[in-house]
Amino acid sequence: MENFKKLLRRRKTFIVAFIAALGSFLIGVTLPINSPGNQPPALSSNAQLVTVSESQAKQPKFDVNNLTLAIREKVEFSQKAMVQLQESRFESTVPSKFKGTTLREAKLDSRQKAIALTFDDGPWPTTTTQVLDILKKNNIKATFFWVGRYLQVYPELGKQVAAAGHAIGNHTWNHQYIKYNEEGAAREIDRTTALIEKVTGVKTSIFRPPGGILNNGLAAYAQKRNYTVVMWSADSLDWRTNTESLMENVMKQANSGGIVLMHDGGGNRARTVEALPDIIAKFRKEGYTFVTVPELFKMEANDLKQQKTAHK
Ligand SMILES: [Zn+2]
CATH class of the missing domain: 3.20.20.370 (Glycoside hydrolase/deacetylase)
Structure with missing residues (x-):
C-alpha cells in the first residue's frame, strides 16, 4: 500500500509535467497552423491581437492524429522516466x-x-x-x-x-x-x-x-x-x-x-x-x-x- 502511495505521488509529478508538456505542444501545434498566410501585417500591437484571435476563430480544427501521437509520445516518455527514476533510486546492486x-x-x-x-x-x-x-x-x-x-x-x-x-x-x-x-x-x-x-x-x-x-x-x-x-x-x-x-x-x-x-x-x-x-x-x-x-x-x-x- 505504501509503495502504491509512493508511486502515486511520483505519478502526480509526472502528470503535472505531462500537462505542462501538452500545453507547450498545443501552442506549438496551433501557432504554425495560424501563421502561414495568416501573418498579421505589422501594425500596432492592438491590431495584431485582433488579427490573431480572428484567425483562431476561423481555424478551430487541428490534426487529431498528430495530437494523439504526441500524447502517446509524452506518455511513453513519462513512463520511461519513471522506470529510470525507480531504478536509480532503488539500486542496491553493484556492477x-x-x-x-x-x-x-x-x-x-x-x-x-x-x-x-x-x-x-x-x-x-x-x-x-x-x-x-x-x-x-x-x-x-x-x-x-x-x-x-x-x-x-x-x-x-x-x-x-x-x-x-x-x-x-x-x-x-x-x-x-x-x-x-x-x-x-x-x-x-x-x-x-x-x-x-x-x-x-x-x-x-x-x-x-x-x-x-x-x-x-x-x-x-x-x-x-x-x-x-x-x-x-x-x-x-x-x-x-x-x-x-x-x-x-x-x-x-x-x-x-x-x-x-x-x-x-x-x-x-x-x-x-x-x-x-x-x-x-x-x-x-x-x-x-x-x-x-x-x-x-x-x-x-x-x-x-x-x-x-x-x-x-
Ligand atoms: Zn553487524
Whole structure:
C-alpha cells in the first residue's frame, strides 16, 4: 500500500509535467497552423491581437492524429522516466563484474575523492531516524546493512530509509557469530533479502557478514548466490569507543574509495549520532564526496572502462 502511495505521488509529478508538456505542444501545434498566410501585417500591437484571435476563430480544427501521437509520445516518455527514476533510486546492486566477490574498498582514479558511509544493525528506533536526519541535512546518500529480524519489527523505519534513496544491504536475519551449514546460511540470507524486498521494493545483492566473519559459511553462501560481500576499509569501532576516538578512527583510516563502518542499530548508538555531523564536515573539508556502496563500485567500473579506452 505504501509503495502504491509512493508511486502515486511520483505519478502526480509526472502528470503535472505531462500537462505542462501538452500545453507547450498545443501552442506549438496551433501557432504554425495560424501563421502561414495568416501573418498579421505589422501594425500596432492592438491590431495584431485582433488579427490573431480572428484567425483562431476561423481555424478551430487541428490534426487529431498528430495530437494523439504526441500524447502517446509524452506518455511513453513519462513512463520511461519513471522506470529510470525507480531504478536509480532503488539500486542496491553493484556492477556485475563485482558480483560473487568480496570487497573492502574501491580502486578509484586518483583524481576522484569519494567515500561510502555504511550503517549496520538497523533499522533501530530513534538512532536510525537521527542518522537519516543528519544525512538528509547534508544531502548524503549512504548504505544501510539491515538485520532481518529488526526490519520485521520496524518496517516503517525501513521504508523511510529506502524512500530517502539510500542503498540497502543484507546483514543476516539473526546477526549471530556461529558456524552455518548451507541450509542455515540460506535461511539467514534468503529470508532477509525477501523481507527487504517485501517492505521496500529493493532487490538487494550486497551482503555484509556480521562481525565481518568470512569463514563461518555465510559469506561463502552469499558469494555462491552472486551477492557482493561488502566489508570495510575504515572501522569506526563505534560500538566500543567514545565519540572523540570514534571520529579519529574513521579519519585516520579513511581514503578515497573507502568504506566506513558505523552502526545505527543493535544497541545504543548515541555516540555515532553525535560524531556523525563532525565526521561529515571533516570529510567535506578534505574534498570528499559521499556515495553509496553500489555507486562507489560503479565509479571504479567506469574508471576501468575509461582506462581501457585510453589505452586503445
Ligand atoms: Zn553487524
